[in-house]
Amino acid sequence: MPTMDSDPNPDNPAASVSFFRSMPGAAKPAMASPVLPAVLPGGIDIPAWQARLLAAGVNPNRIASPDLIGQLEQAKTTTIVSLICSMLDTDPSVSLNAAIAESCTTDMAAGIDVLAKLTSAPAIWITADPDKPSDWFNEVKSRMAHAGLRLIPLRGDYPQTDPTLMLFTLLQCRLVPGKLPASKGVLLVDAAAAVAVGRCALSDSPAVETPLAVRDHFQRRTHLLNVPMGIRLAEVCDFLEIRNVDAVFRAGDFLRDLWITPDTPLGNGELVIHPTARHLDANPDPCIHCGWCLEACPTRIHPAGLLDAAQVKDLRAARRYGIEACIECGICSYVCPTRLPLLTAIRELKGASG
Ligand code: SF4
Numbered sequence: 001m002p003t004m005d006s007d008p009n010p011d012n013p014a015a016s017v018s019f020f021r022s023m024p025g026a027a028k029p030a031m032a033s034p035v036l037p038a039v040l041p042g043g044i045d046i047p048a049w050q051a052r053l054l055a056a057g058v059n060p061n062r063i064a065s066p067d068l069i070g071q072l073e074q075a076k077t078t079t080i081v082s083l084i085c086s087m088l089d090t091d092p093s094v095s096l097n098a099a100i101a102e103s104c105t106t107d108m109a110a111g112i113d114v115l116a117k118l119t120s121a122p123a124i125w126i127t128a129d130p131d132k133p134s135d136w137f138n139e140v141k142s143r144m145a146h147a148g149l150r151l152i153p154l155r156g157d158y159p160q161t162d163p164t165l166m167l168f169t170l171l172q173c174r175l176v177p178g179k180l181p182a183s184k185g186v187l188l189v190d191a192a193a194a195v196a197v198g199r200c201a202l203s204d205s206p207a208v209e210t211p212l213a214v215r216d217h218f219q220r221r222t223h224l225l226n227v228p229m230g231i232r233l234a235e236v237c238d239f240l241e242i243r244n245v246d247a248v249f250r251a252g253d254f255l256r257d258l259w260i261t262p263d264t265p266l267g268n269g270e271l272v273i274h275p276t277a278r279h280l281d282a283n284p285d286p287c288i289h290c291g292w293c294l295e296a297c298p299t300r301i302h303p304a305g306l307l308d309a310a311q312v313k314d315l316r317a318a319r320r321y322g323i324e325a326c327i328e329c330g331i332c333s334y335v336c337p338t339r340l341p342l343l344t345a346i347r348e349l350k351g352a353s354g
């Protein structure tokens with residue numbers, strides 16, 4: 001079976017779509033059949049489906065696919081006008097959602113079908129990156145069309161998969177960072193979440209496996225895997241022979257700088273893991289007022305001002321500089337030429353403001 005264990009050129013999109021290999025204990029994913037069953041088992045009752053998903057261990061909750069059970073809870077009292085399923089990947093060297101969409105199209109279409117019926121969403125948006133190789137895009141588009149679904153081309157530039165940006169780009173809808181999309185009448189899932197829901201609908205049995213991408217920054221390799229649901233990160237690293245003693249593990253988008261420990265169970269949270277060397281110490285140099293962080297910030301707020309506010313613990317100034325609109329993407333920290341700890345300062349401010 002083909003694997004994606006090497007990455008000679010991470011900028012080459014042709015190298016970015018591949019298949020999975022299975023860890024012991026995880027079944028190999030069935031390749032997609034273009035046929036979606038016309039009638040899915042189960043009713044279309046939200047509480048019953050919440051219970052069913054929880055019983056199956058399906059409770060996706062990650063940045064690009066926020067708390068599904070919570071979104072369904074809000075859908076009981078909020079009219080859902082749009083269902084968005086995102087097949088986007090913001091890192092060209094880790095195309096997990098693209099690989100899932102290609103290898104599990106039937107399950108994904110079934111999951112979208114269930115969620116559309118549950119919420120009575122009149123509009124369904126399935127976003128796919130048109131910059132992916134044309135054979136991938138056309139193949140997925142044709143399979144989706146077979147299931148009666150249409151793809152919306154949308155580039156996956158980081159941090160496009162953030163719910164706040166996704167809702168604004170597609171629907172010009174302003175979602176406060178950290179709030180669930182359902183509060184704005186939108187149910188948002190990624191491809192992996194749609195597949196998990198679809199498998200629950202089609203098999204009505206507990207989830208036993210989950211897709212996972214490990215971007216090994218030591219070897220500059222990406223591994224796409226099927227792993228047993230709930231497996232600890234340490235076991236996956238052992239399987240992949242990633243044994244660097246001082247490795248740290250970031251989950252999800254690299255720039256968000258969200259660390260997890262080797263004991264973290266995997267499945268419903270972030271599905272992209274970055275083992276890397278320990279981070280460099282914070283730079284004591286001052287801000288040189290270059291303005292790069294302002295130019296790069298996708299929400300057009302003032303990261304350097306937030307850093308100033310953090311240093312004097314001034315929450316009123318932080319609000320003036322726009323902290324409530326920060327999506328914690330980490331781009332400001334990334335572009336800062338003096339490597340100032342902007343994201344860390346912003347998180348401290350947010351923690352202090354409750
Ligand atoms: S983390 Fe930085 S770049 Fe990202 S939204 Fe917040 S201030 Fe802007």
Ligand code: SF4
Pocket residue numbers: 286287288289290291292293294303304307335336337338339340342
């Ligand atoms: S990018 Fe860094 S040095 Fe430049 S203004 Fe922002 S915080 Fe200051």
